[in-house]
Amino acid sequence: MRLGIPAKTHAFTLTEMMIAAAIASVILAITLTSSIALQKSFSQVDNYFATHMQQIRIVDYLARDVKRGLSVTSSADKQTVVVKIPRYIIQAGDADATAANIGTPRNPTRLYVAGSGDPNVNYGTTTSTVEYKVSGSSILRTEDGIVTTIASSTDNLIPETIDIELANTEYTTTAITFKPISVADRSGTIVYSTAYLRNRRRPTL
Amino acid sequence: MQTKRNTKQTGNVLICVLGAILIVSLIGANVLRNSTTRLNASSNHVRAWKEALSAAETGGDIAFAEIRKQFSTISSVKSSQWVGWTKSGTTYASQETTLGSSNLKARTVVETCYFDGSGVFHLGLNPDPNANSWYRIRSKGTAPLPNLKRTGMDDALTQDGRKHFAPVGSTEMKDITARGNGDSLLRKIDFQSDHFIATYGPNGDGVGKAQVAASYAPSISRRIEQIVTPVTPFFDAAIKTSGSFYGLGSAGQLDSYDSRKGPYVFCANDPSNPRYPDSRHGSLQIGSATATVKGMLYGDVATNGGTIVGSSQITGTIDNNVPFTMEDYQMPSTSTWAYQAPGVLPSQLPNAVTGTQTLVPLQPGTADAPQYYIISSLSGKLTVNPVVTGADTYVAIRVNGGDITGGITVNGRVHLKVYFDYNINTKNSDLANQSPTATNPIAGNLQFYGISPPRDASGNPVRTQSINLNSGTPGTLAATFYAPSADVHENGNPDFIGTMVCKTFYANGNITWHYDRALNDEGALLDFRVASYVEDTR
Numbered sequence: 001m002r003l004g005i006p007a008k009t010h011a012f013t014l015t016e017m018m019i020a021a022a023i024a025s026v027i028l029a030i031t032l033t034s035s036i037a038l039q040k041s042f043s044q045v046d047n048y049f050a051t052h053m054q055q056i057r058i059v060d061y062l063a064r065d066v067k068r069g070l071s072v073t074s075s076a077d078k079q080t081v082v083v084k085i086p087r088y089i090i091q092a093g094d095a096d097a098t099a100a101n102i103g104t105p106r107n108p109t110r111l112y113v114a115g116s117g118d119p120n121v122n123y124g125t126t127t128s129t130v131e132y133k134v135s136g137s138s139i140l141r142t143e144d145g146i147v148t149t150i151a152s153s154t155d156n157l158i159p160e161t162i163d164i165e166l167a168n169t170e171y172t173t174t175a176i177t178f179k180p181i182s183v184a185d186r187s188g189t190i191v192y193s194t195a196y197l198r199n200r201r202r203p204t205l
Numbered sequence: 206m207q208t209k210r211n212t213k214q215t216g217n218v219l220i221c222v223l224g225a226i227l228i229v230s231l232i233g234a235n236v237l238r239n240s241t242t243r244l245n246a247s248s249n250h251v252r253a254w255k256e257a258l259s260a261a262e263t264g265g266d267i268a269f270a271e272i273r274k275q276f277s278t279i280s281s282v283k284s285s286q287w288v289g290w291t292k293s294g295t296t297y298a299s300q301e302t303t304l305g306s307s308n309l310k311a312r313t314v315v316e317t318c319y320f321d322g323s324g325v326f327h328l329g330l331n332p333d334p335n336a337n338s339w340y341r342i343r344s345k346g347t348a349p350l351p352n353l354k355r356t357g358m359d360d361a362l363t364q365d366g367r368k369h370f371a372p373v374g375s376t377e378m379k380d381i382t383a384r385g386n387g388d389s390l391l392r393k394i395d396f397q398s399d400h401f402i403a404t405y406g407p408n409g410d411g412v413g414k415a416q417v418a419a420s421y422a423p424s425i426s427r428r429i430e431q432i433v434t435p436v437t438p439f440f441d442a443a444i445k446t447s448g449s450f451y452g453l454g455s456a457g458q459l460d461s462y463d464s465r466k467g468p469y470v471f472c473a474n475d476p477s478n479p480r481y482p483d484s485r486h487g488s489l490q491i492g493s494a495t496a497t498v499k500g501m502l503y504g505d506v507a508t509n510g511g512t513i514v515g516s517s518q519i520t521g522t523i524d525n526n527v528p529f530t531m532e533d534y535q536m537p538s539t540s541t542w543a544y545q546a547p548g549v550l551p552s553q554l555p556n557a558v559t560g561t562q563t564l565v566p567l568q569p570g571t572a573d574a575p576q577y578y579i580i581s582s583l584s585g586k587l588t589v590n591p592v593v594t595g596a597d598t599y600v601a602i603r604v605n606g607g608d609i610t611g612g613i614t615v616n617g618r619v620h621l622k623v624y625f626d627y628n629i630n631t632k633n634s635d636l637a638n639q640s641p642t643a644t645n646p647i648a649g650n651l652q653f654y655g656i657s658p659p660r661d662a663s664g665n666p667v668r669t670q671s672i673n674l675n676s677g678t679p680g681t682l683a684a685t686f687y688a689p690s691a692d693v694h695e696n697g698n699p700d701f702i703g704t705m706v707c708k709t710f711y712a713n714g715n716i717t718w719h720y721d722r723a724l725n726d727e728g729a730l731l732d733f734r735v736a737s738y739v740e741d742t743r
Contacts, residue, residue, distance in 0.1 A: 038236075105430070108432055150391075
């Protein structure tokens, strides 16, 4: 005689269910934990990358202004950099501005340097002032009084200006760090940059 | 008994596994999507932005090399200047050059220009026949942006009321600072059209604005402007010496003027005089610490470690920390000069000028192609007259076999350059510059160049070189001397108009010395130098 097991009576035992539930819970917990960890990790990496991009942006801004600059000075606390750049574009309010020439490139002028006898080439009688400044967790760039936040959550801009007068040149070395959201240590986030003035170094105008 | 396997129990596991895979996949996809954006911004935008500047500077370097060809001593190089460039008047435009593994592009426009006596910029050749021209180089470099067309990070392309590119002439156009944050405001991307030409015109002056397809779509372009100055012997200094300096006499005087604005007048103590700004450039540049400065000096003094003490005798600045060196001077290329063989005709010179000799060249020549003579020595009296009265006549004479002990007189509108291999030992009064007139001579019309003696295997000059100018009446000497290897002794107290560049300088007379600021642009072309660099960041 063959005994059949009615399908309706198929079931797990309580022990089986508990074991299965336990295993499933563990798997689910692992999955959830991994997901959360992955999300957190991604968020941190994303934040790190985004902040790193801001570091690069700061460096690029600074390098661009220093290259075309006439002089660079940094504050004693190394939190502020001031770059004097040629006033290449005629701006409203300039002494030589007219309705027709605002927004156009200015022709250069020549001026001989006292003592050295070499000519300086200037654009206008004044220069534009660009200031980079650490403000809280942001880096502000101010050109002729107009402020732009070029980076946030990136701090500790550490510019150093080395003035080599004898070589008739000047360059800035800059180090920028930030504090990642994952760790408190900023030491591994430093980005160094060196930019040389292409123009003849001259006293701050 | 056979039991049937309940396959429904495997369904839960499959769903769980698929669910887990889905979650992880979604996270992974999100990571990849964001990473791609970051990677695009970092590896493409940053790289392209930097390479665009490299391309622009490469275009500038190509133009600079082209400019420097004009004083090359190799005739084939000199004649190849501007070959392949499009010339329009005194403006030269390069072809678009593709370079580098990233297919960068560079295009450059070179404009000939000059500055007048007031330092004002003008396009075109320098109208002063003795002067050299400057150049303005404008170069554009473009780097393609591969992969998808994406803006940068943290961009401000939002409805914030600001414009991405401020229109020309607008008050908000102060660089890019007025227009928000973000990478694309620093690294401006041309997705379809060249935003610069569309907004500001090809020259940035608002003229010729047009919708022009970008060189690559998308791409980043950067534009730079460089001003190139000719390097000439005389740079706003009355006397320049790489070695020791002694002079002038205690009652001497050193000031300046600009012959382009009229004959010399003393106005160094008269600020109301319109020519006063040109009067206080009688400067000294001394490349050693051994410097004894006497007399009234209306100008600046620079030494290399000297101890010049400021006093009422020196009106300008004193800088005792200005080192410099001077290279040996070599005979320039004469490939374009019109050489005249020795002979007895009025338009020729003998092998050596020992007696009274008058030279009237056959052709007027030009500053770049003067009538060229070679003689071994000059102990007689040489007079050089213009081709016809009132005509500018350019003459170059090389004295390569012995000293210059005789006299030279230049008349009319003669522009004479004398190149000497040995020494000069003559009287001030025997060097008579009467060009253009005897009463108002221009120093630049009588120029002396001391060719540096060759050096031996140890690098030492095989002989010394000297310039001895002795007293004599009348004592007006209008001339320039560029002899970086020569020891100069200036005796007596002449009225000297011009400049002296030498190795050492000694003068004990009460000389009245006037530097002519027109010399700043004059003299033999030694080289070119980039004097200014600016980027158009719009």
